[in-house]
Amino acid sequence: MIRFERYTLANGLRVIVHRDAGTPMVTTNILYDAGSRDEDPAATGLAHLFEHLMFEGTRAVPVFDAPVMMSGGENNAFTNNDLTNYYITLPASNMETALWLEADRMAGLDLSEERLMTQKSVVIEEFRQRYLNQPYGDLMSLLRPLAYKVHPYRWPAIGMDISHIENADSDLATRFYRRYYNPSNAILCVAGNTVADDVFSLAEKWFGGIPAGEHNHRSLPREPEQNERREMKVSRKVPADHLLIAFHTGRRQSRDFYVLDLLTDILAGCDSARFSEQLVRKKELFSDADIYLSGEIDPGLVIFSGRLKNGVDIRKAEEAVSDELNRLSSEPITAAEMEKARNRYDSHRLMSYLNASNKAFNLAFHELLGDAEGINTETEHYMSVTEEEIASASSRTFRPENCSVLYYLQETT
Amino acid sequence: MTTRHERPAPAIITPSAGDTSFPVATCLSNGVPVYILGKGTVDLLRVEFVFGAGQKMEKVNLAASATNAMLTEGTARYDATELNNLIDSTGALFNHMADKDTAGLVAVTLPRKLDQVMELAEEVLFHPVFPEKEFRMLMEKRLQAFLTGRQKTSVIARETFYQALCGENNPYGRIFNRQDYLSLKTDALRELHSLCYRPANMYITVAGKDPEQALPVLEKYFSRNSNERWHKPSPPPMEFNTASPGMLFCEMANTVQSTVRMGWKAITRDHPDYQSLQVATMILGGYFGSRLMRNIREEKGYTYGIHAVSGAFHGIGYIVILTDVANIYREDTLKEIKKEIAALREKEIAGEEMELVRNHLMGEIARMFDGPFAVAEAIRGVIDYDAGLDYYTRFASTVRTITPGKIKELFNTYFNTEDAFEIIAGEK
Numbered sequence: 001m002i003r004f005e006r007y008t009l010a011n012g013l014r015v016i017v018h019r020d021a022g023t024p025m026v027t028t029n030i031l032y033d034a035g036s037r038d039e040d041p042a043a044t045g046l047a048h049l050f051e052h053l054m055f056e057g058t059r060a061v062p063v064f065d066a067p068v069m070m071s072g073g074e075n076n077a078f079t080n081n082d083l084t085n086y087y088i089t090l091p092a093s094n095m096e097t098a099l100w101l102e103a104d105r106m107a108g109l110d111l112s113e114e115r116l117m118t119q120k121s122v123v124i125e126e127f128r129q130r131y132l133n134q135p136y137g138d139l140m141s142l143l144r145p146l147a148y149k150v151h152p153y154r155w156p157a158i159g160m161d162i163s164h165i166e167n168a169d170s171d172l173a174t175r176f177y178r179r180y181y182n183p184s185n186a187i188l189c190v191a192g193n194t195v196a197d198d199v200f201s202l203a204e205k206w207f208g209g210i211p212a213g214e215h216n217h218r219s220l221p222r223e224p225e226q227n228e229r230r231e232m233k234v235s236r237k238v239p240a241d242h243l244l245i246a247f248h249t250g251r252r253q254s255r256d257f258y259v260l261d262l263l264t265d266i267l268a269g270c271d272s273a274r275f276s277e278q279l280v281r282k283k284e285l286f287s288d289a290d291i292y293l294s295g296e297i298d299p300g301l302v303i304f305s306g307r308l309k310n311g312v313d314i315r316k317a318e319e320a321v322s323d324e325l326n327r328l329s330s331e332p333i334t335a336a337e338m339e340k341a342r343n344r345y346d347s348h349r350l351m352s353y354l355n356a357s358n359k360a361f362n363l364a365f366h367e368l369l370g371d372a373e374g375i376n377t378e379t380e381h382y383m384s385v386t387e388e389e390i391a392s393a394s395s396r397t398f399r400p401e402n403c404s405v406l407y408y409l410q411e412t413t
Numbered sequence: 414m415t416t417r418h419e420r421p422a423p424a425i426i427t428p429s430a431g432d433t434s435f436p437v438a439t440c441l442s443n444g445v446p447v448y449i450l451g452k453g454t455v456d457l458l459r460v461e462f463v464f465g466a467g468q469k470m471e472k473v474n475l476a477a478s479a480t481n482a483m484l485t486e487g488t489a490r491y492d493a494t495e496l497n498n499l500i501d502s503t504g505a506l507f508n509h510m511a512d513k514d515t516a517g518l519v520a521v522t523l524p525r526k527l528d529q530v531m532e533l534a535e536e537v538l539f540h541p542v543f544p545e546k547e548f549r550m551l552m553e554k555r556l557q558a559f560l561t562g563r564q565k566t567s568v569i570a571r572e573t574f575y576q577a578l579c580g581e582n583n584p585y586g587r588i589f590n591r592q593d594y595l596s597l598k599t600d601a602l603r604e605l606h607s608l609c610y611r612p613a614n615m616y617i618t619v620a621g622k623d624p625e626q627a628l629p630v631l632e633k634y635f636s637r638n639s640n641e642r643w644h645k646p647s648p649p650p651m652e653f654n655t656a657s658p659g660m661l662f663c664e665m666a667n668t669v670q671s672t673v674r675m676g677w678k679a680i681t682r683d684h685p686d687y688q689s690l691q692v693a694t695m696i697l698g699g700y701f702g703s704r705l706m707r708n709i710r711e712e713k714g715y716t717y718g719i720h721a722v723s724g725a726f727h728g729i730g731y732i733v734i735l736t737d738v739a740n741i742y743r744e745d746t747l748k749e750i751k752k753e754i755a756a757l758r759e760k761e762i763a764g765e766e767m768e769l770v771r772n773h774l775m776g777e778i779a780r781m782f783d784g785p786f787a788v789a790e791a792i793r794g795v796i797d798y799d800a801g802l803d804y805y806t807r808f809a810s811t812v813r814t815i816t817p818g819k820i821k822e823l824f825n826t827y828f829n830t831e832d833a834f835e836i837i838a839g840e841k
Contacts, residue, residue, distance in 0.1 A: 071428065353455045
């Protein structure tokens with residue numbers, strides 16, 4: 001059970017505090033309700049590029065990192081399709097410095113053309129390093145536009161194409177900042193060795209004067225129901241074929257999310273899971289076979305991802321995956337498999353409580369979903385999943401007309 | 414009321430490293446050392462078994478890591494399927510770990526499952542049978558991963574560096590090839606296992622909430638049934654054959670970036686300057702605002718990141734600078750690295766920069782000791798390299814007292830770029 005207190009400032013900033021007296025540190029985590037799904041399809045990658053610009057200093061703090069370092073802290077950020085998240089972990093005695101820094105960069109940035117140019121080129125190198133210069137680095141960039149035709153989940157957070165980043169200008173960046181980087185669009189969570197009243201009054205002191213700004217009421221295009229199988233084939237210079245199969249499923253908060261999250265753990269969460277047993281060990285089709293949920297807030301995907309053994313025909317491998325998924329109706333999940341998954345869930349949940357920064361992000365994320373209390377109530381959602389629910393969610397999801405298949409093949413020279 | 418902008422910034426309180434001591438080991442009745450790391454707040458136990466069973470112990474290439482991976486693939490009592498089922502049913506997580514020097518297993522478990530999990534740990538650590546089918550599957554998978562690595566500029570540059578530094582026959586410098594994966598036999602695993610996975614050659618760390626509760630259970634499974642007594646391990650002698658400095662170009666086809674790695678031989682942990690050198694390296698390239706990050710990333714935009722590290726194995730130390738840059742920038746990157754080093758050799762750093770790095774490092778040390786799971790990770794390096802249980806207490810005091818004058822001296826002593834291997838991996 002993660003206890004917390006909550007307070008909302010007049011400008012709409014939501015503040016959550018979790019006390020953990022077992023650490024000498026605190027983490028201040030600030031989550032902005034803006035991700036790559038909020039981008040214009042002609043200018044993707046902007047949310048992530050903007051995350052870089054948030055470290056480029058303000059008039060009051062020309063070098064963002066300097067006070068963090070002076071305080072003995074570390075900090076970082078990440079952007080995904082749904083949100084942008086920033087955190088600072090530092091000794092509890094310097095908590096106010098972190099709150100000051102976050103408030104300062106929320107209130108105003110010192111965006112120069114020169115800094116924008118440099119960060120564009122840093123992000124382009126990041127694009128190359130993580131997605132283009134890695135074998136299998138572009139798997140998800142290929143799968144997304146196959147599975148989504150309309151919804152902005154069709155591009156990855158890094159962007160659809162390097163040219164979008166090259167073309168970003170300071171006007172675009174300024175508009176993005178004004179629209180999304182507002183108190184009413186942010187959630188601040190502080191976790192660690194502190195008490196709620198201190199955080200609330202310091203939040204009032206540093207964030208209280210920032211105008212509320214616009215709240216991000218998004219209306220994104222709904223992905224139409226898929227009604228025929230999609231297939232794509234690419235060849236790359238890689239040592240083995242790779243198979244991706246994506247099925248559409250519900251929102252992060254739908255019942256199906258919890259049911260399928262538990263199911264995918266039963267199928268591939270551990271060495272004794274069905275996929276490892278059948279597809280890897282017994283049939284020897286894959287060297288690795290995983291299935292997981294994309295975990296996004298809007299309706300997401302269940303993704304099968306498997307690296308083929310050399311010499312195996314990819315269609316035959318795909319058939320074996322389908323057989324396993326169909327087997328869920330003929331040979332339902334057993335009580336022992338359920339028990340195993342629940343035990344594993346329990347250990348994983350406790351492990352996620354080990355550090356305060358993890359708890360800080362998770363509380364903020366659940367608040368974004370609607371209620372930070374979700375961090376606690378979620379356990380019940382998982383524990384109450386029944387074998388019947390798994391069977392019905394499977395037959396609803398694992399349909400041929402609901403799937404997109406990517407054959408990522410070894411180039412033959 | 415004043416507005417936010419007029420308010421002075423909050424005063425910064427100089428961070429302290431906190432309690433940086435490691436506990437002295439308790440021993441099982443057969444002498445196996447157990448380090449108890451308590452004060453946890455989450456109801457989990459992490460038990461780590463470390464053996465002197467790393468790559469440097471292998472007589473046949475790849476034997477050490479394969480032995481470790483095969484521990485859970487079948488034992489005297491259970492086949493792989495039964496074993497995995499038993500482990501997974503407890504909800505425990507078993508992580509394999511095998512590096513150049515040591516190898517072992519980490520088990521994280523709910524306290525109520527401890528007895529069952531330790532019984533399984535004993536079974537996999539001491540009674541594996543290395544079945545052929547599972548072995549073949551493992552090696553096929555590893556060969557695939559190896560071949561994938563052959564296409565990564567960062568992997569090729571890293572291997573080339575350690576080979577140049579330590580020599581091609583040294584376990585730290587050895588580069589494997591396809592044939593190694595095809596010719597390894599289970600006999601080599603059995604031999605390494607019987608030699609290295611023994612009570613005489615291990616230690617245990619237990620971390621979490623009330624870790625003392627593990628002691629009787631460890632005694633039951635890891636001491637009572639064995640006649641062998643622990644003795645301080647003596648690692649095999651090592652021969653180093655460092656190459657002469659210079660440019661090493663690793664040509665690869667169609668890369669959109671190149672990895673640049675520049676490094677040279679330095680000092681080991683027992684040298685009085687070792688800890689100070691960690692601070693100096695950090696100033697050059699150990700944090701986001703370091704000299705190299707500011708120049709190569711934040712001013713020029715050549716890279717997503719550039720880092721400088723000083724480290725040491727048993728018997729050899731090194732300093733290395735590494736980055737992935739667009740192909741057209743790689744020569745200029747090497748030039749700029751040398752320029753930054755030259756600047757630090759010529760001029761003392763300002764007091765503020767010193768203070769910044771000092772404070773940041775104090776915070777880093779405090780984070781390394783934040784909770785028993787973190788401490789369990791920190792203590793391994795200290796035990797494995799015999800660095801002394803007061804290692805971080807000494808380090809905190811070095812960080813507190815080091816001066817800009819000493820930093821300049823270190824750059825002049827240990828950063829001679831004429832001694833460097835300049836490695837570029839990427840397209841022609």
